[in-house]
Amino acid sequence: MQDGNALAVRPDAGPDEDRIAGSREKGLNRVLHILEFLHATQRAIGIGDLAKGVNAPRSTIYTLVRSLVDAGLLEMAGDGNRVYFGKKLYLYGMDYVRGNDLLRRGRQEVDNLSRETGETSELCMLQSGRYTIVHSSPGTRPFRISSATGLQIPLPWTASGRLLLAGFERAVIEDMVSEDDLVVPDGRRLLLDDFIEDIATAGAAGYCVTSGLVDAYTKCLAAPVFSAAGKVEATICLVVPIDTSEEKTGNLITLLRERAARLSITG
Amino acid sequence: MQDGNALAVRPDAGPDEDRIAGSREKGLNRVLHILEFLHATQRAIGIGDLAKGVNAPRSTIYTLVRSLVDAGLLEMAGDGNRVYFGKKLYLYGMDYVRGNDLLRRGRQEVDNLSRETGETSELCMLQSGRYTIVHSSPGTRPFRISSATGLQIPLPWTASGRLLLAGFERAVIEDMVSEDDLVVPDGRRLLLDDFIEDIATAGAAGYCVTSGLVDAYTKCLAAPVFSAAGKVEATICLVVPIDTSEEKTGNLITLLRERAARLSITG
DNA sequence: TACATGTGTCTTTTGTAAGAGACAATCCAG
DNA sequence: CTGGATTGTCTCTTACAAAAGACACATGTA
Numbered sequence: 001m002q003d004g005n006a007l008a009v010r011p012d013a014g015p016d017e018d019r020i021a022g023s024r025e026k027g028l029n030r031v032l033h034i035l036e037f038l039h040a041t042q043r044a045i046g047i048g049d050l051a052k053g054v055n056a057p058r059s060t061i062y063t064l065v066r067s068l069v070d071a072g073l074l075e076m077a078g079d080g081n082r083v084y085f086g087k088k089l090y091l092y093g094m095d096y097v098r099g100n101d102l103l104r105r106g107r108q109e110v111d112n113l114s115r116e117t118g119e120t121s122e123l124c125m126l127q128s129g130r131y132t133i134v135h136s137s138p139g140t141r142p143f144r145i146s147s148a149t150g151l152q153i154p155l156p157w158t159a160s161g162r163l164l165l166a167g168f169e170r171a172v173i174e175d176m177v178s179e180d181d182l183v184v185p186d187g188r189r190l191l192l193d194d195f196i197e198d199i200a201t202a203g204a205a206g207y208c209v210t211s212g213l214v215d216a217y218t219k220c221l222a223a224p225v226f227s228a229a230g231k232v233e234a235t236i237c238l239v240v241p242i243d244t245s246e247e248k249t250g251n252l253i254t255l256l257r258e259r260a261a262r263l264s265i266t267g
Numbered sequence: 268m269q270d271g272n273a274l275a276v277r278p279d280a281g282p283d284e285d286r287i288a289g290s291r292e293k294g295l296n297r298v299l300h301i302l303e304f305l306h307a308t309q310r311a312i313g314i315g316d317l318a319k320g321v322n323a324p325r326s327t328i329y330t331l332v333r334s335l336v337d338a339g340l341l342e343m344a345g346d347g348n349r350v351y352f353g354k355k356l357y358l359y360g361m362d363y364v365r366g367n368d369l370l371r372r373g374r375q376e377v378d379n380l381s382r383e384t385g386e387t388s389e390l391c392m393l394q395s396g397r398y399t400i401v402h403s404s405p406g407t408r409p410f411r412i413s414s415a416t417g418l419q420i421p422l423p424w425t426a427s428g429r430l431l432l433a434g435f436e437r438a439v440i441e442d443m444v445s446e447d448d449l450v451v452p453d454g455r456r457l458l459l460d461d462f463i464e465d466i467a468t469a470g471a472a473g474y475c476v477t478s479g480l481v482d483a484y485t486k487c488l489a490a491p492v493f494s495a496a497g498k499v500e501a502t503i504c505l506v507v508p509i510d511t512s513e514e515k516t517g518n519l520i521t522l523l524r525e526r527a528a529r530l531s532i533t534g
Numbered sequence: 535t536a537c538a539t540g541t542g543t544c545t546t547t548t549g550t551a552a553g554a555g556a557c558a559a560t561c562c563a564g
Numbered sequence: 565c566t567g568g569a570t571t572g573t574c575t576c577t578t579a580c581a582a583a584a585g586a587c588a589c590a591t592g593t594a
Contacts, residue, residue, distance in 0.1 A: 024552060024579060028294045028331070032338045035355075039362055048570060057553050062572070064295070064552095071299045072395045077366075081571070085363040087394050087401070088302075090370070093360020095306055096352040099344075103357070127354050128339045134354065293551070294581070315540060324583050329542070331582095348541075 030056055030064055034074075035085075044077030044084035102225065102234060102263065107135045109259050110236055114139045117252065120239040124160040124222070129176045131155045131164065134234070141241075154181030156195050159208040159222035160235035166203030166224065167231060170196060184213050203232075207253050217242055221253050223260035236260050297323055297331055301341075302352075311344030311351035369492065369501060369530065374402045376526050377503055381406045384519060387506040391427040391489070396443045398422045398431065401501070408508075421448035423462050426475040426489035427502035433470030433491065434498060437463060451480050470499075474520050479509055486511065488520050490527035503527050 033054040038045065045053070051061040065083055068074040072088035097103055106123040114121035114137035122136040130152045155161035155177055165173055173196060182190045202208035203224075211219040222237035236259060238252055300321040305312065312320070318328040332350055335341040339355035364370055373390040381388035381404035389403040397419045422428035422444055432440050440463060449457045469475035470491075478486040489504035503526060505519055 026294065026581070027551070028298060028334055028581095030552085031295060031298075032334075032340075035340075035359060039359060042362065043366065046570085047572085057555095058571090059554075059573090060552055067295055067299075070395070073299075073302075084366055085359050087363065087392065087399070089356060090360040090363040090401070091394075091399070092302060092306060092352050093357040093363075095309065096354065096357040096360075099310065099351055125354065127358075128337070132354070132358070134357070292582075295551095297582085313540085314542085324585095325541090326543090326584075327582055 025056065027060075027064060030054065030060060031068065034061070034064065034068070038074075038083075038085060044082035046082050050083065102227075103134065106225065106234060106236065106263055109263055110135055111137045113137070113236065113238065113256070113259060117238060117255070119252075122160075122237050122239070123234060124158070124164070124237060125234045126164050127152070131158060131161045139239075153214070154178075156181050156190050157184055157210075157213050158237075159202070159210040159220040160237050162195075162198045162202040162208045162210075163222055163224040163235045164232055165199045168199075173199065185215065186212075207257055209249070209253070212242055219244065219249075221249065221256055223253070223256040225260050226264040234263075236263070292323065294327075294331060297321065297327060298335065301328070301331065301335070305341075305350075305352060311349035313349050317350065369494075370401065373492065373501060373503065373530055376530055377402055378404045380404070380503065380505065380523070380526060384505060384522070386519075389427075389504050389506070390501060391425070391431070391504060392501045393431050394419070398425060398428045406506075420481070421445075423448050423457050424451055424477075424481050425504075426469070426477040426487040427504050429462075429465045429469040429475045429477075430489055430491040430502045431499055432466045435466075440466065452482065453479075474524055476516070476520070484509055486516075488516065488523055490520070490523040492527050493531040501530075503530070 033056070034050065037050065037053045041053070047061060047065055048058065050065070051058045054061070065074060069076060069083065069086070072086045074083045075086035076082070077084045097107075103123075110121045110123045113119075118140040120136065120139035120141070123134045125132055125134050127134075131154070133151050133153070153161075155165060165176070168176075174192065177192070177195070182192060182195065184190065198208075207221070207223045209219060209221050213220070218239050219242045220237055220239055222235045224232040225234040225236065227233040236256060238256060240249070240252065244252075300323070301317060304317065304320045308320070314328055314332055315325060317332070318325045321328070332341060336343060336350065336353070339353045341350045342353035343349070344351045364374075370390075377388045377390045380386075385407040387403065387406035387408070390401045392399055392401050394401075398421070400418050400420070420428075422432060432443070435443075441459065444459070444462070449459060449462065451457065465475075474488070474490045476486060476488050480487070485506050486509045487504055487506055489502045491499040492501040492503065494500040503523060505523060507516070507519065511519075
């Protein structure tokens with residue numbers, strides 16, 4: 001009786017792991033996508049657009065958003081038909097900070113560093129296999145807005161990335177790094193082998209410096225923070241002008257390593 | 268054919284609105300309960316206990332927790348078989364702060380106030396009909412630990428509560444305040460009519476002071492922060508010793524009202 | 535050794551939530 | 565005014581997730 005539609009009507013063929021865009025998704029997954037999408041857009045968005053954005057039926061998103069708004073995880077924004085993150089998420093986030101010594105002290109330390117040195121300073125961690133700027137403190141230089149807390153950048157683009165991957169198996173690293181990740185913003189393509197070598201070097205040295213990788217004007221100094229188990233749990237890093245003198249760079253690295261070591265002493 | 272079991276086997280008769288504890292819950296709701304429960308316990312918890320805590324089947328919680336951990340909303344804590352909030356929630360929380368002028372500036376202001384006055388200062392809001400301490404800054408006095416960000420206290424116990432409810436219909440207020448809420452910690456019972464009168468007075472005066480309500484040693488000074496629409500969107504408050512002189516109290520109130528007014532000027 | 539208690543992974547069953555689609559109500563452009 | 569696009573609500577169906585429960589493996593303790 002029905003027209004034999006079924007499996008056509010799929011605009012995008014999602015790759016294997018990254019959401020098949022399968023017909024019937026679990027509600028929870030839809031919610032997770034909604035949150036990720038909002039995190040990516042960084043602003044309130046209409047429910048219709050949201051449905052488009054996460055590639056889900058409107059009716060479904062309406063129901064889910066209603067639940068989430070009722071729960072306080074989302075809030076209706078200004079004019080009344082847009083949604084964004086809600087207070088509850090903020091409260092849960094603060095709970096996380098409170099329960100997490102490293103994050104709490106790391107934020108503090110990063111703020112200190114940028115105040116003392118005047119440079120942009122960041123606390124970075126692996127977040128489900130992705131490099132994440134967990135906290136950043138602007139520094140006093142005029143340019144360099146950044147402020148991109150929660151921003152996710154390909155691991156090979158950063159000094160911190162090299163430290164964070166120290167101690168991982170080659171296979172695991174290959175798994176975390178896609179082909180695209182190896183292409184830095186200026187178009188050059190890193191070799192996976194070079195990158196893996198970098199990781200080993202950085203791990204052994206206990207710090208890492210990269211020059212002009214993310215942009216042509218800065219270099220990035222990073223030092224590892226270790227967990228009790230001796231694994232690299234986070235890094236703190238400084239973003240300085242690429243023409244900073246050898247000497248000053250050296251001093252900053254020493255400072256950075258000292259502070260990182262202090263953070264490593266977890267209660 | 269089936270044995271007529273069904274509706275027995277329910278240990279706790281949940282009241283109407285607060286979760287019937289119905290047999291087959293939506294996954295999303297289960298997740299919301301999990302988050303609330305973690306927020307309440309304020310620490311990592313074993314999955315078994317979590318299942319008990321939210322009154323859900325173990326198997327369900329195992330699957331949900333796995334999803335949430337994979338998504339980064341939860342993290343396995345220390346020893347490996349406990350869960351607590353995860354980095355993602357922190358990131359989303361920071362997104363919320365960034366997208367929310369009032370919260371961002373309010374936090375700042377509260378920090379300033381407690382530094383300048385040496386007293387504990389708090390930023391408070393209504394969070395789905397409950398009074399919530401959104402941010403608090405300890406002050407320099409020896410006692411008074413507090414630090415209870417995200418804590419939810421019955422509205423009638425606080426000065427801020429009286430301000431936050433200004434402009435609401437009587438019916439709405441009655442709806443938000445349960446019988447238990449009217450019993451303050453020392454056992455006294457407030458009269459609903461008195462409370463509603465307090466609200467009107469506070470709204471008219473543009474500030475509110477309560478003495479010895481939450482505990483016998485402090486009084487609470489609060490001033491309202493208005494939204495563009497003229498509604499009370501938040502309050503800032505100071506917690507001072509109950510024997511603070513009339514004069515000093517007056518000065519603090521003036522200061523508080525001034526700062527609150529400044530916060531009200533939303534871009 | 536047996537006996538309870540907690541943990542993590544399966545499989546099976548079935549109640550229900552996700553999805554498609556229809557609807558009225560706005561809103562805006564031409 | 566008309567036609568198209570968007571918004572929010574509702575209904576009905578069935579694919580599928582939540583729940584029950586069995587299992588295997590640790591613990592601890594009488």
